[in-house]
Amino acid sequence: MSGRTQAALYAEIDHELSWSERDLPQHQRTKHVHRLHPYLGKFVPQLAERLLTRSLAAGGVVYDPFAGSGTTLVEANALGIHAIGADVSAFNCLLMRVKVAEHDLAVLRRDVDRALAAPAADPPESEWLARWYAPAALGDLAGFCGAIKGSAEAETLMVVASRAARSARLAAHHDLDMPRSPVRAPYACHKHRRTCRPVERADHFLRRYANDTVQRLAEFAAVRTPATVAVLHADARAAELPERIDGIVTSPPYPGLIDYHEQHRYAYELLDLDDRRELELGAAAAGTARRAIDAYCEGIAEALARARGRLGAGATAAIVVNDRRELYDGIARRAGYAIARRDVRHVNRRTGRRAGEYFEQILWLRPRRGARAA
Numbered sequence: 138m139s140g141r142t143q144a145a146l147y148a149e150i151d152h153e154l155s156w157s158e159r160d161l162p163q164h165q166r167t168k169h170v171h172r173l174h175p176y177l178g179k180f181v182p183q184l185a186e187r188l189l190t191r192s193l194a195a196g197g198v199v200y201d202p203f204a205g206s207g208t209t210l211v212e213a214n215a216l217g218i219h220a221i222g223a224d225v226s227a228f229n230c231l232l233m234r235v236k237v238a239e240h241d242l243a244v245l246r247r248d249v250d251r252a253l254a255a256p257a258a259d260p261p262e263s264e265w266l267a268r269w270y271a272p273a274a275l276g277d278l279a280g281f282c283g284a285i286k287g288s289a290e291a292e293t294l295m296v297v298a299s300r301a302a303r304s305a306r307l308a309a310h311h312d313l314d315m316p317r318s319p320v321r322a323p324y325a326c327h328k329h330r331r332t333c334r335p336v337e338r339a340d341h342f343l344r345r346y347a348n349d350t351v352q353r354l355a356e357f358a359a360v361r362t363p364a365t366v367a368v369l370h371a372d373a374r375a376a377e378l379p380e381r382i383d384g385i386v387t388s389p390p391y392p393g394l395i396d397y398h399e400q401h402r403y404a405y406e407l408l409d410l411d412d413r414r415e416l417e418l419g420a421a422a423a424g425t426a427r428r429a430i431d432a433y434c435e436g437i438a439e440a441l442a443r444a445r446g447r448l449g450a451g452a453t454a455a456i457v458v459n460d461r462r463e464l465y466d467g468i469a470r471r472a473g474y475a476i477a478r479r480d481v482r483h484v485n486r487r488t489g490r491r492a493g494e495y496f497e498q499i500l501w502l503r504p505r506r507g508a509r510a511a
């Protein structure tokens with residue numbers, strides 16, 4: 138996009154894929170299960186919904202190789218489209234499974250109440266937990282987690298515990314996305330514009346998020362369809378895919394921006410989840426040196442190539458990305474696709490350090506005929 142004038146950029150924008158804060162207020166962007174747990178780097182459900190309706194029909198099968206918090210899967214299900222999502226992060230897969238599962242809400246309410254009534258307990262041994270939590274907060278979280286085993290709604294309780302653990306860290310309120318070091322004394326809070334105190338307990342977060350979770354799952358149950366959803370905890374380069382896929386809708390990681398495992402470190406530590414961070418493509422920790430960028434391009438191309446052989450005639454892959462390094466022409470070619478069309482959308486960012494003009498592209502890829510099947 139470099140070198141283009143602002144006017145030229147605006148003329149290219151697909152207004153159906155761009156929303157202002159007024160068109161699409163936060164409560165709609167975070168409707169039902171889309172806010173079971175915060176997630177840095179998710180796309181708005183309304184974008185997923187439009188990309189799905191532009192490229193697939195009810196009864197079709199969509200694949201999201203970088204499914205993240207499951208936005209594509211949830212919206213596909215609501216439209217009656219079967220969905221398969223892969224993600225290398227165990228926490229993301231847990232969150233996705235809970236979002237799309239059919240829940241027995243009476244059992245959930247009973248087990249949530251049991252977990253909330255559990256006494257504080259000893260936390261798992263972890264230097265990281267000891268550094269990031271006040272002892273009483275850790276005790277609250279460990280007590281709640283003790284009630285997970287044996288519950289038919291164990292995974293939902295795990296998501297509640299994770300969300301409370303995120304809020305109960307010794308992190309400044311204005312720095313919950315990527316806190317650098319624990320705060321152990323009252324601090325000037327940029328979010329609330331006053332002096333705030335470090336968190337001492339987690340019990341109130343557990344209660345609030347437990348109730349919110351039950352309500353959000355009930356709201357999604359009202360729009361949930363019988364379309365199937367499969368969540369694959371896998372590296373997209375090696376995921377086992379079905380014979381036929383009718384379309385891809387995805388937003389891949391981008392080099393140097395986010396560490397997707399590290400963003401939910403509290404859940405890995407508290408729940409002892411399987412950590413596969415070394416397989417993350419484009420992780421911020423890998424940096425943006427030439428070698429890291431080359432490995433990223435090769436990895437994304439491999440993941441897309443793997444799905445290409447399964448795409449039916451006329452199927453497209455919609456890739457949402459802010460390709461400021463202009464990597465995706467090469468990635469598409471390498472993966473055996475041609476870029477059939479590019480849409481540009483204006484992304485509305487409202488607050489703090491992420492404010493400012495921001496554009497994303499939607500690349501519509503078509504498998505190249507004659508390219509070798511992966």
Ligand SMILES: C[S@@+](CC[C@H](N)C(=O)[O-])C[C@H]1O[C@@H](n2cnc3c(N)ncnc32)[C@H](O)[C@@H]1O
Nearest residue numbers: 179180203205206208224225372373397417418
């Ligand atoms: C931009 S996020 C996707 C967000 C998603 N669209 C949503 O709305 O939640 C990219 C995702 O790619 C995942 N990822 C990174 N490397 C991967 C790999 N090798 N295989 C599968 N998933 C991977 C990350 O864990 C992350 O969740």
